Amino acid sequence: xxxxxxxxxxxxxxxxxxxxxxxxxxxxxxxxxxxxxxxxxxxxxxxxxxxxxxxxxxxxxxxxxxxxxxxxxxxxxxxxxxxxxxxxxxxxxxxxxxxxxxxxxxxxxxxxxxxxxxxxxxxxxxxxxxxxxxxxxxxxxxxxxxxxxxxxxxxxxxxxxxxxxxxxxxxxxxxxxxxxxxxxxxxxxxxxxxxxxxxxxxxxxxxxxxxxxxxxxxxxxxxxxxxxxxxxxxxxxxxxxxxxxxxxxxxxxxxxxxxxxxxxxxxxxxx
Amino acid sequence: xxxxxxxxxxxxxxxxxxxxxxxxxxxxxxxxxxxxxxxxxxxxxxxxxxxxxxxxxxxxxxxxxxxxxxxxxxxxxxxxxxxxxxxxxxxxxxxxxxxxxxxxxxxxxxxxxxxxxxxxxxxxxxxxxxxxxxxxxxxxxxxxxxxxxxxxxxxxxxxxxxxxxxxxxxxxxxxxxxxxxxxxxxxxxxxxxxxxxxxxxxxxxxxxxxxxxxxxxxxxxxxxxxxxxxxxxxxxxxxxxxxxxxxxxxxxxxxxxxxxxxxxxxxxxxxxxxxxxxxxxxxxxxxxxxxx
Numbered sequence: 001x002x003x004x005x006x007x008x009x010x011x012x013x014x015x016x017x018x019x020x021x022x023x024x025x026x027x028x029x030x031x032x033x034x035x036x037x038x039x040x041x042x043x044x045x046x047x048x049x050x051x052x053x054x055x056x057x058x059x060x061x062x063x064x065x066x067x068x069x070x071x072x073x074x075x076x077x078x079x080x081x082x083x084x085x086x087x088x089x090x091x092x093x094x095x096x097x098x099x100x101x102x103x104x105x106x107x108x109x110x111x112x113x114x115x116x117x118x119x120x121x122x123x124x125x126x127x128x129x130x131x132x133x134x135x136x137x138x139x140x141x142x143x144x145x146x147x148x149x150x151x152x153x154x155x156x157x158x159x160x161x162x163x164x165x166x167x168x169x170x171x172x173x174x175x176x177x178x179x180x181x182x183x184x185x186x187x188x189x190x191x192x193x194x195x196x197x198x199x200x201x202x203x204x205x206x207x208x209x210x211x212x213x214x215x216x217x218x219x220x221x222x223x224x225x226x227x228x229x230x231x232x233x234x235x236x237x238x239x240x241x242x243x244x245x246x247x248x249x250x251x252x253x254x255x256x257x258x259x260x261x262x263x264x265x266x267x268x269x270x271x
Numbered sequence: 272x273x274x275x276x277x278x279x280x281x282x283x284x285x286x287x288x289x290x291x292x293x294x295x296x297x298x299x300x301x302x303x304x305x306x307x308x309x310x311x312x313x314x315x316x317x318x319x320x321x322x323x324x325x326x327x328x329x330x331x332x333x334x335x336x337x338x339x340x341x342x343x344x345x346x347x348x349x350x351x352x353x354x355x356x357x358x359x360x361x362x363x364x365x366x367x368x369x370x371x372x373x374x375x376x377x378x379x380x381x382x383x384x385x386x387x388x389x390x391x392x393x394x395x396x397x398x399x400x401x402x403x404x405x406x407x408x409x410x411x412x413x414x415x416x417x418x419x420x421x422x423x424x425x426x427x428x429x430x431x432x433x434x435x436x437x438x439x440x441x442x443x444x445x446x447x448x449x450x451x452x453x454x455x456x457x458x459x460x461x462x463x464x465x466x467x468x469x470x471x472x473x474x475x476x477x478x479x480x481x482x483x484x485x486x487x488x489x490x491x492x493x494x495x496x497x498x499x500x501x502x503x504x505x506x507x508x509x510x511x512x513x514x515x516x517x518x519x520x521x522x523x524x525x526x527x528x529x530x531x532x533x534x535x536x537x538x539x540x541x542x543x544x545x546x547x548x549x550x551x552x553x554x555x556x557x558x559x560x561x562x563x
Contacts, residue, residue, distance in 0.1 A: 011291055062291065180330045181371035183355075184363035185432060186387030190351065203383065206373035210418065 011129045015060040016245070018130045022139035024246035029127040031253050035260055036119045041267040044260060045115040051256050052122055061129045069125035070118065077117045084110035133165035135238070142240055156230050163219070171212065178207045275339075276440050276471045277304035277327055282336035284322055284495075296322045297495045300336075304488075309463075309472040311486035311503070313479070315517055319495040320475050321366075324442050327473070329357030340440065359388075362438030366445050368429035369422065377403070377420075377428050378413040384436040395435070402435035403428075406461060423454035430458070434465075441465060442473045447481070459485060483507065483521040483543040491516050508541045523548050 012018070017025070032051070039045050056066060090105025128136070141158030148154050179189060182203045189200060284297040296319045304310050312320050325331045326338050329345065332354060337346045341360045345353050365371065374380035378399055385395035403412065406427040412420070417428050430446070443462065447455035463485055466472045476482065482489055482503050489506045491499035493516045499506060506512065507524045520528070527542045530552075537555065542548040 013291075065290070177365065178371055180325065181363075181365045181368065182383075183330060184328055184358060184361075184365070185371075185384035186358065186436065187383070188355065188387070203371075203373045207370055211370055 009065075009129065010132050011061045011065055013060040013130075015058055015130070017055065017059045017126075019245070020130075020249055021240055021242050021246045022131050022135040023142055023240060023242070024249045025127055025131055026136065026139045026143065028249055028253050029123050032123050032256070033120055035257065036116055036123070039115070039260070040112065041263070042111070043263045043267050045112075045119070047259055047263045048119055049115070051259075052119055052126070055126050056122070059126060059130050065129060066122055066125055069129075070121055073117070073121055077114060080117065081110045081114050084113050133168065134162055135240075137162040137165055138236070138238065138240060153230070155234070167215075170215075171208070174208060174211060175204065178204050275303045276306045276308075276341055277302070277473075278337075278339040279303075279323070279326070280337045280339075282326065282338060283334045284319075284326060284331060285334045288334055295334075295495065297326075300492075300495070300497055302490065302497060302500065304471065304473065307466075307469060307471055308488050309466045309486050310474070310488040310490060311482040312473060312475045312490045312492065313477070313482060313516075313518060314492035314498070318492045320492050321444060322495075323492065324363065324444055324473065324475060327357070327440075328361050328363045328442060329354035330363075360439045362433040362436055362441045364430050364433050364441070364443045364446055366448060368433075368446075369417075369425035371429055371432070372417040372425060375416060376414050377408070377417050380417050380428060381432045381435050384432055388436060398435045398437065399431070402431040405434055405465075406431045407457065423450055423457075426450065426454070426458070430461070438470065440471045440473065442475075444475045445477065446474070447476075447478070479507075479519050479521045479524075483523065491518070503543060504540050507543065 020028075032048070036048055039048055056063065085102065085106050086100045088106035088109045089101055089103055091108075092104045093101055094104070095102040131139075137158055140161060141154060144152070144154045144157070179187075182200075183189070187200055187203060189197065189204075191197075192200075279300055279302040282297055282300045283295065285293050285295045287293050300319075300323070302323070312323070314320050322331065326333055327340055329338075329340075332345065332349060333347055335347060337344050338357070339345075340357045343353075343356045343359070345357060372380050374383065378396065381399035381402055382392075382395040385398045386392070390398065400410075400413070403409075408424065408427055408431065412424070412428075417425055420428065426446070433441070441462070446458050446462070450458065459481060462472055462474065466485075474481070474486065486503055489499065489501065489503050490497065491506065491512070498516050499509075499512055506518075507520065510528065512518075513520060521543070523542050523545045526545070527537065527548055531537055535552075535555070537548075537551050539551070542551060
């Protein structure tokens with residue numbers, strides 16, 4: 001049994017957001033991410049942050065879980081923000097030392113980068129905590145269906161996606177077990193220099209690769225034994241049904257976009 | 272009073288504590304394992320046996336209560352380093368231990384543990400050779416790749432990797448799973464030999480025959496609680512306890528019970544092995560011959 005919380009892991013609750021069609025959730029979150037990239041001003045970003053906060057509340061998932069999703073990325077965000085702060089130019093220069101400049105343009109760039117990173121990561125976490133991975137794969141397949149016309153093997157791509165998603169928790173468990181087995185043999189994964197740690201990790205990676213390949217082979221054999229035919233027509237066990245509430249969700253996104261445009265005009269007006 | 276190697280004091284353990292996935296695996300569990308004993312740990316799948324073993328090896332931190340092994344005690348507030356100290360004198364053979372093999376040659380893999388414990392390369396090599404001999408793998412295996420060996424041989428290499436660290440307490444989690452009967456017997460005989468040389472043994476198993484033949488103590492775990500601790504003879508004499516914990520009887524025990532139910536008078540407590548039962552029956556029959 002695994003004893004760690006995996007980034008963006010599905011958290012079942014009885015929220016309205018959870019009960020949406022996975023395609024609706026995917027659409028809503030993708031739409032939101034597009035808006036995040038279009039936002040350039042403080043007002044727009046505040047509006048989007050407000051919407052995200054509301055989405056997070058609606059999912060009924062404890063905020064701590066979102067924090068778990070954000071934490072692994074904290075260093076990347078901090079690094080990018082600092083680079084933006086010190087190396088961007090434009091606007092008024094407040095302070096400089098050698099190649100480092102602290103400018104008003106840099107500060108607003110850094111703020112923008114920070115907002116984009118946080119909002120996009122949290123939005124995708126909203127999607128993954130509220131949607132079981134296999135449903136997400138189904139949604140991607142359903143949305144990609146039109147591509148069949150241009151001979152994209154949609155069924156096979158989505159099968160690969162489903163298999164990949166299905167085995168993420170299995171592989172996490174496996175990593176934990178192998179790490180424990182090596183810890184029991186005295187391996188200390190959290191001590192020593194970076195180089196030493198990387199070298200010690202070989203004792204986890206090799207067994208992990210070996211078992212993953214074995215598993216892949218077994219899975220392929222099992223699929224063959226059940227007469228799997230890549231281009232065969234197959235029906236679904238879990239059917240996706242687009243309901244009224246899914247239209248409501250998409251409609252609310254349209255409202256969010258209107259609000260976004262209002263913020264945009266407001267921003268131009270005060271400048 | 273014999274020395275206690277392992278002491279669990281009112282231990283609770285919850286997986287993913289403080290998250291929506293929290294799942295309590297152990298409830299107020301107290302347990303003592305005496306130094307030099309051979310203890311079998313039995314119970315249904317998912318009853319918490321493996322969790323207990325991982326607590327004893329310092330791979331998990333108790334949520335409540337304390338765990339002591341060979342004089343080192345950890346509590347919920349202990350650091351990772353303190354947990355690691357539990358491992359110093361403990362060897363843990365995991366389920367399907369051949370999954371942990373990684374090195375290019377057998378000898379390098381077995382040396383991994385001793386080297387991690389800070390031994391010099393020559394001392395580690397010496398211990399590794401010795402451990403390989405103990406598991407019955409000769410010099411010719413040392414330079415082979417562990418991935419070229421058969422399943423049973425891989426398992427023995429993995430066990431050698433633990434023995435090379437010279438543990439005084441050896442935990443084995445179903446070491447015979449998936450082996451043929453000969454491979455299983457070799458491993459059990461090896462464990463028995465280690466026990467006779469003074470190693471304390473903790474064996475997690477589903478085979479009641481192994482419990483009856485080798486163990487001198489049994490611990491029964493059910494739903495994360497201690498259901499029984501005592502000698503195998505006491506456990507197998509208690510039919511209600513066996514049924515409650517869905518434990519199977521060894522062949523000798525069911526014969527013994529069936530004979531007694533059928534009105535055959537057998538002397539003494541329940542027999543643990545077929546030989547013992549046969550001896551009892553033989554004296555019984557002889558006695559009757561003399562009476563007639």
